[in-house]
Amino acid sequence: MTVTIQLTIIVGYLLLALAIGLVAYRLTDRTAEDFYLASRTVGTIVLLFTTFATLLSAFTFFAGPNVAYYEGPEWILVMGLMDGIIFAILWYVIGYKQWLLGQRYEYVTLGEMLGDRFASKRLRGLVAGVSLLWLFPYVMLQQVGAGTALQALTEGAVPYAVGAGLITAFMILYVVVAGFRGIAWTDTLQGAFMLVTTWIAMIWVLAVVGGPGAASAALEAEAAHHLALGSDHYTPQWMLSTAIVIGFGVAMFPQVNQRFFAAGSRTVLKRSFALWPILCVLLFVPSFMLGAWARGLDVAIPEGENVLPVILAEFTPVWFAALVIAGAMAAMMSSSDSMLLSGSSYFTRDLYRPFVEASLSDRREDLLARVGVVVFATASFLASLVNPATLFELGDAAFSGFAQLALPVMIALYWRKTTRTGITAGILVSQLFYLSSLFLAVVPSTYMGWTAGLVGMGVGLVVTVGVSLVTTPAADERRAIYFDGLGAD
Template identity: 90%
Template sequence: MTVAIQLGIIVGYLLLALAIGLVAYRLTDRTAEDFYLASRTVGTIVLLFTTFATLLSAFTFFAGPNVAYEQGPEWVLVMGLMDGIIFAILWYVIGYKQWLLGRQYEYVTLGEMLGDRFASRRLRGLVAGVSLLWLFPYVMLQQVGAGTALQALTEGTVPYAVGAGLITAFMILYVVVAGFRGIAWTDTLQGAFMLVTTWIALVWVLAVVGGPSAASSALEAEAAHHLALGSDFYTVQWMLSTAITIGFGVAMFPQVNQRFFAAGSKKVLKRSFALWPLLCVLLFVPSFLLGAWARGLDVAIPEGENVLPVILAEYTPVWFAALVIAGAMAAMMSSSDSMLLSGSSYFTRDLYRPFVDTDLSARREDLLARIGVVGFATASFLASLWNPATLFELGDAAFSGFAQLALPVMVALYWRKTTRAGITAGILASQVFYLSSLFTSIVPSTYAGWTAGLVGMGLGLVVTVAVSLLTTPAPDERRAIYFDGLEAD
């Protein structure tokens, strides 16, 4: 009976999201621009919450509390404070310039924007290829999170593969039907829902255990070092490296980066980035504190399980725990659906169109985009069954991989002397360096405590500038389009 209630709530919530998607489908034009960007008409609340919900992934709800449980609550400083501020700044520095360019030249993807400026389909394909490479493990992360969450909540009644398959099926159906407009609407609902339920969960658990003082006393008795700032894990170098790579990586995530193009006006962008740090703190503080306090509570966390579902199952009623997990799964779906949509646009517009069919019609592109969603989601689901790494490892690798793109892109946006050879070399150098640090022993993963992800970003910056200074622009480069005639209304 308990499992039936849990599954009923979860499936009901997902069906509600699907219903919103069906309404959006009736209002969506059969054009690629509307499917990908809702015709660039998104307002402040929807832009803020669709970006917010897009990032409310398994990395937030499961990996974050797991890190706080094992290592202490300083993770709040990394994700909730430093990363929130860094991304808010980048939202303006990168996002506003991209919005101006997108409005002027109707760009839909980052690859289009760079490929047009440097007159290079190879650069366009490189950016798309790199983005799809790092997008794949992050989509897989959502499926791993959904599978493990349902398995833990139902105490094994719903196997891991079934949970991951359920979320994948809903993602495919939802994205193919809804497009960006439906995703943005449900993201707004899901973002607000998760803010409320996460705070209720924190208050509920604290009420059961006797309040914050009792929870902190229990934590001190079990793991006193969790109450002291800093540790062998939370070094200054690691915290700064992680906050910077996550912040810059978020700005290059396709599903986030494309939202820079979707804003309806300059005011929409400014209001959204100003409110961003506040939303980060409001969400990450309760979820990560729950993870940290759980260390002192008399609850056994099975090896390999996520902390949050176990704590909720222990201290809150069945229906509420299921509701929070349903919301978390919906948040994972809101991350994955946006990623699938963006990944599809990168494939169709930056790989298929320039290299396979340059005369691709808007209607055919719309159909190809939906087919691409199915293929990408299915492949990531099959990979998730292998489950090769922890949620934190998958998420951290993806954030740092995307972060390697950020500085070459910023240089191109603001430095006229950037050349095609320079930005191409910068992207390739940093990507090869970071991939080597992950998969070989030739490149170390840390440098005096600083992560390879951060060092790779620095390498990409230096190579981009140095090669640009040493090379001349190609004759067909459009050096002026990033600077001349770009004004907001």
């Protein structure tokens, strides 16, 4: 009975999203630029929510509340700093500049933008290759999240493989049909839906237990140190490392970075920028406080299960719990569909076109982009069947991996003397360093409390600047295009 209600809500939700996608499909031009970027016409609300919904994935609903449950609510501060402030500043520093360049030179991907400036096909391929390397496990993470959530929700009636497969198939269908415009529209729906359901969930649980005072008192009785700022887990070094690394990583995530190109106008970017911190705090506070308070509520969390669904099942009616899980599913899909689309654009534009078939027509690129989506999603689904490692570890590695790209790119955007050799070396060395810290025991993962991700960013900075200083720019580099006459339209 309850399984039926839950599945009805989730399926109903998916169908609604599909209907929106079909409307978007009718408006789509058959060109790659429209498929990837909705022809750069996105407005404030849609840009704001599509970035928001894309950014906040399974982390906000599952891993985040889990962290708050086990370690305390300081996670809100880390996420607030990284997304609400650091990412917002990058929104201007990287995003606005990229938008201007995209308007002028019609760039669709980060690799394209860098490849053009440094006149290097190899650099373009390197950026795309590195991005796909990190994107793949992250997409897999979303599928793992969806599969596990469905399995937990239906108490095993929908096994992991079926749930994850269902979501994957739906996403493929959706992305292939709707393209960026459809994704952005459903993201707007999903973002608003997430925000509303999370607040209702928190208010509901608080109403049952007798308000925030009672909930905090119960938490204090269970785990007193959780309400005090800081702990063995939340050290200043860890909080800052995590916020900085993930904040910069987010800006380099293909699906987020590509949104910098999609805004319809300067005003859209300005408004989204100003609203960003408030939007973040509005979602993080209810979601993570619920996770933190759950610790004091005397509800047993079975080993390996996510906190939020268990709490909702205990304190709210079945239909509401299912609605929130549908919201979480929405969050995962809105991240994954965008990632599939961006991953496919990186592949077709920066790897396939330059290296395999240079004279690719627009029409054929459009087709190839859709094929890329299918291949990417299927491969990551198959991988998720073999290796469902924990959400946090995988996600964290991907964010730090992307963060390694940020500083070389920023230096290139703002320092004329950056050379092709400099930026290539900066990207290669920082990536190799970070990958070694993950997989080789000889390279430590922390340095006096600071994470390897942050140290790697420093390495990338030093190498890019250092090598640029000792090398001379190649003759065909277009050193002025990031600077001259920008914004004078």
